[in-house]
Amino acid sequence: PLTAGTRVGVRNISAPIVLGGIASSRQLSLWGYNIYGKKKTEEPAVEAVTTPEAPTPPETIDPTPINEAPTPAADKFADVTQSAEPSSVLPSEFDLESIADLANPSILTMPENIGFLKEIGLDYGWGPTSVMQWVLEHVHVYTGLGWGGSIVATALLLRVIMIYPQLRSVKFSAATAKMKADPRAKESLELMKKGYQTGDREMVQKGQFIGNMVRKEYGTEVKNMFWAFVQIPFSFGLFRVINGMIHIPVPSMENAGWAWFTDLTAADPFYALPVAGTVLLVGTLKLNSKYTPPEQKAMMKNMVYVMSAVTLFATSFLGAGVNLMMVSTGAATFITAAILNNESVRRALDLPIPKIEEPVYKPPRVTQAKGIEGLRERLTDNLDNMKKSVSDQVGNMTNQYSGTAEERAEKARKEQIQKLENMRRKLERDEFEKKYKR
Structure with missing residues (x-):
């Protein structure tokens, strides 16, 4: 209730409106009419009458001498000491003793017994x-x-x-070298190459059949290749x-x-x-x-x-x-x-002694490039020779042939030409049917 001496300000008015929410805000309007055009009822404002209060004089405090100042009782320190009891909170799951063990010099003097490395x-x-x-x-x-x-x-x-796996690997290498000198092995590889280039599956299978037969005769099956690894x-x-x-x-x-x-x-x-x-x-x-x-x-x-x-x-x-x-x-x-x-x-050790083959002389290919271009060309030739050698070796070992990069490119070119030729024949046949078969 408002009484004499009560101060009324903006805070005293706005607080109930804010706390009252929507119901209080409906009673406040900046205009005299609501949204329906009806004049809002006016409530008489209460005028607050304030009377000034007389200021009270401050009290004077007499200074107390140092020798007469009260000393804290010893009982208070005893109470504080008794209240500082050990905490009843349980330690966390992370135990710091494991970290302390790492710095323990006993690790440096740990006996090197069986299981030491695992420990x-x-x-x-x-x-x-x-x-x-x-x-x-x-x-x-x-x-x-x-x-x-x-x-x-x-x-x-x-x-x-x-030593034993190495002996088996040496025998496999010697038998492979002996098998490669057999004309049937060369024929098998040539059939697979030709069948791969022409896309003749029957020729490839024929070459694989001959290769498997020769391989079984010399004991150079693919499974014996893994002794080297x-x-x-x-x-x-x-x-x-x-x-x-x-x-x-x-x-x-x-x-x-x-x-x-x-x-x-x-x-x-x-x-x-x-x-x-x-x-x-x-x-x-x-x-x-x-x-x-x-x-x-x-x-x-x-x-x-x-x-x-x-x-x-x-x-x-x-x-x-x-x-x-x-x-x-x-x-x-x-x-x-x-x-x-x-x-x-x-x-x-009953190991075959292969014949040392002498390299066949091949005249160096004349190149017109010089400097860096010539070096790049020679490196490319050496890399191509390495790829061809690896491809032939893998073909002899696995009785499979995937072809070199040049052979794969030539095969793709021939397949593209064959595809274009088939399209040309199909178009000619369609034109013929349109013209004569009505």
């Missing part, structure tokens, strides 16, 4: 990588060698185990294990090397190990190309330069432990290749 985080599940991890760990634990010696011993052991997953698995040990890193690998590469987790500062691994790789390829056909030798010659450059660049950034493994594997492979390419050893 520190190297777990590759099931497969060739886990097999090589199991072998490396057992060699390290049961021989007492350091990690450097264990890497070398495991790499050599892997090469010894892979057995060692690849295990070699790559050993690489993954050692590379993972470097990136963790295993603490004892930091002083498990020799000579200038005492730290197996760091790269070789003098690049001697990457160079040695690349040289052994190139030497192995040279030895294995002794009995290869001349067209494959030309392909291998170009591949050697590319592979050596890529291998040297890639291994320069790897740790010394990985390069030590590659040097050990490369040395064992080089020695094995040298032994198996010896004629006396091949006779003792």
Whole structure:
């Protein structure tokens, strides 16, 4: 209720309107008429009479001396201390003790027993990588060698185990070379090429039938081709294990090397190990190309330069432990290749001794281009020769022929010409029917 002395302002009037919502806003209008033209009823305004209040004089506060100021009671501090009890809030699910264990020096002194690598985080599940991890760990634990010696011993052991697959691969390569000299194999390949170019399926099937018959006679079925690839997953698995040990890193690998590469987790500062691994790789390829056909030798010659450059660049950034493994594997492979390419050893192992084919001289093709264009043209020719050699090799191994780029282009051109010829004949027939068959 409004009484004498009550102040009335805009806030006192607008607040009920805002809080009242739509019902209150209907009572407020800026004009004297509502929307239907009827005059709005006027309510008498209440005039508020205000009387000024007399100001009250401020009270004076006497200053209190410092020595007479009240001191807080000791009981209040006791109450505060008693109220600060341990919190009853449960700790979160994230336990910080696991982080504290990482900084615990006991990890650095953890005994290197069976399962040590898995405990520190190297777990590759099931497969060739886990097999090589199991072998490396057992060699390290049961021989007492350091990690450097264990890497070398495991790499050599892997090469010894892979001798049998390598022998089967050598036999397959020798039998394939002997089969390629058979006129029936050449006839089979020519039939498949001609049938592919002309689109004659019957001719292709005839060539495949002759090829399968010759293949069965020489024992060069496609399944025997995979002996050459057995060692690849295990070699790559050993690489993954050692590379993972470097990136963790295993603490004892930091002083498990020799000579200038005492730290197996760091790269070789003098690049001697990457160079040695690349040289052994190139030497192995040279030895294995002794009995290869001349067209494959030309392909291998170009591949050697590319592979050596890529291998040297890639291994320069790897740790010394990985390069030590590659040097050990490369040395064992080089020695094995040298032994198996010896004629006396091949006779003792009942391995065929293929005849070394001399390359046929071909005069160089005269080119008019010079400089960069001439270099590009020569590289294109070499690449085309490599593609043709690979295509022929795959055709001999799989008894399938997909053709070279030129042959595929020629086949597409002939198919397009045949399609246009069929369209021309159809149009002529339609015109003839329109003209004479009414």
